[in-house]
């Protein structure tokens with residue numbers, strides 16, 4: 001069996017495969033590691049049949065949809081998963097066949113209602129149901145401590161003590177454990193009494209994960225993360241460095257027109273010399289009037305270089321074929337000691353106007 005654990009911060013994902021048939025599967029892929037999964041599958045000579053989610057993740061961005069598309073693999077999750085892009089919905093006791101391998105699905109709700117573990121003869125991928133020295137939390141959407149208690153004590157911990165445990169998270173650089181070791185040492189498993197376990201879980205009072213809403217929005221729907229949107233836009237536009245922009249503006253030889261896409265107060269407080277102003281939110285509706293020439297050499301910029309990337313991509317989509325984005329933003333421009341101009345409107349403007 002091919003078995004690879006891929007670490008991405010505290011998130012663990014897995015590639016497993018059958019050497020005889022070259023069939024493979026990816027479990028719990030993280031968005032920022034897509035290229036790594038593709039490279040590893042190729043290196044190990046595997047064709048992925050399945051991309052499997054052990055549950056709907058709330059703390060990182062899943063690559064399941066994107067990887068499934070790129071690999072032509074079926075996306076697998078428990079039947080309760082809210083994600084509309086799941087191709088194959090599975091339930092407790094079912095098997096996924098990966099060449100000679102059989103992955104047995106064990107429904108282990110509690111961390112989420114769609115949590116599953118994948119059981120192989122010598123090991124179990126536990127998702128966030130059972131972690132090394134811990135368990136998944138039960139205070140996020142669809143979590144339930146009573147269910148987690150049943151999943152752990154009535155199901156997972158009944159596996160053979162020698163069974164290797166490979167979780168979906170570990171924050172201390174550990175890669176695996178065993179059922180026996182967890183039974184003996186895991187502080188959350190020392191109270192097998194249901195009431196005590198539930199009280200323990202309810203009393204944890206953990207901070208909400210970063211990007212909780214964004215992670216649930218994208219993982220439950222297959223929508224894009226903000227980083228993906230900006231990454232997609234960045235592929236569609238060329239950028240121009242601050243030195244180059246400043247040199248061109250100061251030489252006056254280049255017809256470059258800076259376009260400030262921030263809000264009005266930011267524009268008026270200080271902008272690049274000669275800049276026009278259209279806030280990003282009004283861009284599509286006002287741009288024809290401001291730039292009648294679609295070959296105008298527009299340089300979009302904003303405060304940090306992200307909104308301007310989206311704006312420049314929009315301009316290119318609309319036919320402004322020479323639109324570029326500033327590499328950086330006013331923030332970097334100011335830090336570099338480059339000059340800004342204040343709007344004349346700001347200098348003599350009556351605040352009520």
Ligand SMILES: [Fe+2]
Nearest residue numbers: 056057058128
């Ligand atoms: Fe989780």
